[in-house]
Amino acid sequence: MAKGVRPRVKVPKSASAGDVITIKCLISHKMESGQRKDKDGNKIPRSIINNFTCTFNGETVIDVKMEPAISTNPYFEFDAKVPESGEFKFVWNDDDGSVYEETKAIEAA
Amino acid sequence: MKFKALTAIAALIVAPGLAMADPDDDTMIINGEVEMITKTAVPEHMSDTAVSELMSGWHFRSDETQALQMDDFDNPGMIFVDEGMAQWETVEGTEGNSCASCHEDPSSMKGVRAVYPKWNEDAGEVRTLAMQINACRTENMGAEPYKYTGGEMANMEALIALQSRGMPINVATDGPVADVWEQGKELYYTRTGQLELSCANCHEDNYGNMIRADHLSQGQINGFPTYRLKNAKLNTVHARFKGCVRDTRAETFKPGGPEFTALELYVASRGNGLSVEGPSVRN
Numbered sequence: 354m355a356k357g358v359r360p361r362v363k364v365p366k367s368a369s370a371g372d373v374i375t376i377k378c379l380i381s382h383k384m385e386s387g388q389r390k391d392k393d394g395n396k397i398p399r400s401i402i403n404n405f406t407c408t409f410n411g412e413t414v415i416d417v418k419m420e421p422a423i424s425t426n427p428y429f430e431f432d433a434k435v436p437e438s439g440e441f442k443f444v445w446n447d448d449d450g451s452v453y454e455e456t457k458a459i460e461a462a
Numbered sequence: 463m464k465f466k467a468l469t470a471i472a473a474l475i476v477a478p479g480l481a482m483a484d485p486d487d488d489t490m491i492i493n494g495e496v497e498m499i500t501k502t503a504v505p506e507h508m509s510d511t512a513v514s515e516l517m518s519g520w521h522f523r524s525d526e527t528q529a530l531q532m533d534d535f536d537n538p539g540m541i542f543v544d545e546g547m548a549q550w551e552t553v554e555g556t557e558g559n560s561c562a563s564c565h566e567d568p569s570s571m572k573g574v575r576a577v578y579p580k581w582n583e584d585a586g587e588v589r590t591l592a593m594q595i596n597a598c599r600t601e602n603m604g605a606e607p608y609k610y611t612g613g614e615m616a617n618m619e620a621l622i623a624l625q626s627r628g629m630p631i632n633v634a635t636d637g638p639v640a641d642v643w644e645q646g647k648e649l650y651y652t653r654t655g656q657l658e659l660s661c662a663n664c665h666e667d668n669y670g671n672m673i674r675a676d677h678l679s680q681g682q683i684n685g686f687p688t689y690r691l692k693n694a695k696l697n698t699v700h701a702r703f704k705g706c707v708r709d710t711r712a713e714t715f716k717p718g719g720p721e722f723t724a725l726e727l728y729v730a731s732r733g734n735g736l737s738v739e740g741p742s743v744r745n
């Protein structure tokens with residue numbers, strides 16, 4: 354597991370059913386591209402988060418394939434429609450096999 | 463700003479875009495709650511300067527960059543505050559202490575950032591916040607000091623600055639610090655390097671104008687440590703001073719040394735009255 358990785362998600366606690374809400378996601382990660390060399394000239398191995406998904410009650414909201422050019426601490430902001438109360442689940446997949454997860458419940462009135 | 467009127471005329475004739483170097487009149491409200499003082503009257507000691515109003519560097523940035531600082535979730539500097547929090551609770555050194563062992567919650571640091579650099583009676587010297595952190599580490603924890611401008615130091619400064627967010631900067635300029643403050647003032651107005659530029663040439667005489675492709679601000683340090691978009695990390699005051707002096711093509715002073723400490727005291731006092739913003743977001 355890469356060092357200092359911590360997912361952060363901002364989702365409103367409640368919304369009216371059918372509302373479109375804005376979700377913000379940030380994960381601290383160094384996103385080593387694999388293109389750089391250390392001071393001895395050795396290649397620094399690639400270590401990035403290669404995939405990010407968000408699902409709502411099991412249904413896919415967004416599924417992002419990520420590439421090495423994406424900067425450190427990748428940030429995503431997107432809109433989602435909330436038809437009913439439920440749970441957003443966020444999953445980040447690391448190159449080294451680690452999986453970082455976060456869930457947020459939302460109340461739809 | 464001597465050249466402001468001229469710039470405005472030039473802007474009318476040549477291209478409206480030129481006027482963009484001027485600071486704006488936006489209001490900074492963080493998380494929709496904390497309203498910050500980003501413009502205020504000049505302190506007494508600056509009455510003989512050309513500065514008519516103190517302005518946070520925030521006013522000189524684009525709306526997009528400004529917005530980053532107005533929401534803690536969007537502010538990339540807050541990542542480093544989290545790291546600082548982890549450091550706060552980490553036991554290090556021979557004494558078996560962490561910061562939390564003595565100071566408990568970081569909220570005990572409220573007000574600290576606003577008054578530093580300040581006189582330390584026991585040590586008989588002016589101490590910056592970074593010097594105090596390292597003194598605490600070496601004397602009370604028996605731990606290795608942080609590198610003066612390093613990441614761990616910046617994280618800790620960000621955590622401590624955050625506790626004072628919104629409080630007005632209020633560093634003392636008289637009493638035991640008077641000599642050091644005068645030394646800092648001297649440095650501020652001394653031209654350095656092949657370009658023969660003093661701090662004042664850019665940040666007092668020309669704030670609001672462009673320096674090549676970038677806006678010159680008043681060089682306030684109320685927002686430090688600062689997350690800079692250009693290097694995607696937190697930057698400390700002395701690292702920034704070093705960059706500025708280097709840009710005049712001079713040999714720089716040593717970060718953590720007496721010259722930059724004096725300069726930090728003086729520059730901090732030029733922001734007396736502005737809110738503590740750290741960690742702020744700049745270009």
